[in-house]
Amino acid sequence: MDPSEIIELHCAGAWRAVTEERLGDWRLRAASGFTGRANSALALGSPGMPVPRALDRVCDFAHVHGIPPVVQAVSGSETERAIEAAGWVPNTGHSAGHVVSVLVGPLxxxxxxxxxxxxxxxxxxxxxxxxxxxxxxxxxxxxxxxxxxxxxxxxxxxxxxxxxxxxxxxxxxxxxxxxxxxxxxxxxxxxxxxxxxxxxxTEGVLQVAVGNTPALSLYETLGFREHHRYRYWVPAWKDRTL
CATH class of the missing domain: 3.40.630.30 (Gcn5-related N-acetyltransferase (GNAT))
Incomplete structure (x- = not known):
């Protein structure tokens, strides 16, 4: 497994949604809308089916739990490219920032x-x-x-x-x-x-929106460096709550 995916799995284990379902290697998550991470599908590895079909399952899960369908994917990954090819778009409306820097550094x-x-x-x-x-x-x-x-x-x-x-x-x-x-x-x-x-x-990890310059500056002075980024993706169609 790619090192970025390993870190993402660890981070997901430290930030557990109320409801989680497995879709192959993907994780569907819902927590009544509290935070993007806990209310998105973590798209790592293979969903065990073609990505367009998996994205339909993400939408079905989101509808059942009353949250918008959102996918979290490592930036530049093969999975992210497949999500884009399926017609999904970056969730630029995400209030906390849809592009997130994952930093690692010393304790x-x-x-x-x-x-x-x-x-x-x-x-x-x-x-x-x-x-x-x-x-x-x-x-x-x-x-x-x-x-x-x-x-x-x-x-x-x-x-x-x-x-x-x-x-x-x-x-x-x-x-x-x-x-x-x-x-x-x-x-x-x-x-x-x-x-x-x-x-x-043995090491620290944290996730910071790329637009949060003060926080990024602080963590840089503490020895943290960017390991990878992830982005949130949503369907291109207008009503994203269904």
């Missing part, structure tokens, strides 16, 4: 002032997810697996750290506006690395 150490919680606190939910009353889908996606919940200076910053094979999967890194530019993001990343190293992780 940090230290992280003074950051504590890791075994369960997300109300403050963590408020900062990392924007709510103190998460939906069942949010709770499932963000708490499934071996996960730690980092908090900096009690409530100034938060991060989600999950073990994905030998990788540390980082997500939901957030710092309150009044506490930015004080090194808290670096401290959160360092503490997440220390937390993960004690659980067998």
């Amino acid at each position: 940090g150490t230290g992280g003074d002032g950051v504590s890791f919680l075994p369960e997300p606190s109300p403050d963590w939910w408020e900062l990392a997810a924007g709510t103190t009353e998460p939906t069942p889908a949010q709770r499932h996606v963000l708490t499934t697996g071996e996960v730690g919940y980092g908090m900096a200076k009690t409530t100034a910053g938060a991060v989600r750290a999950a073990i994905a094979g030998e990788l540390l999967h980082i997500s939901r890194l957030a710092v309150r506006p009044e506490h930015r530019r004080q090194g808290l993001a670096r401290a959160l990343m360092a503490a997440a690395g220390a937390w993960a190293a004690g659980r067998g992780a």
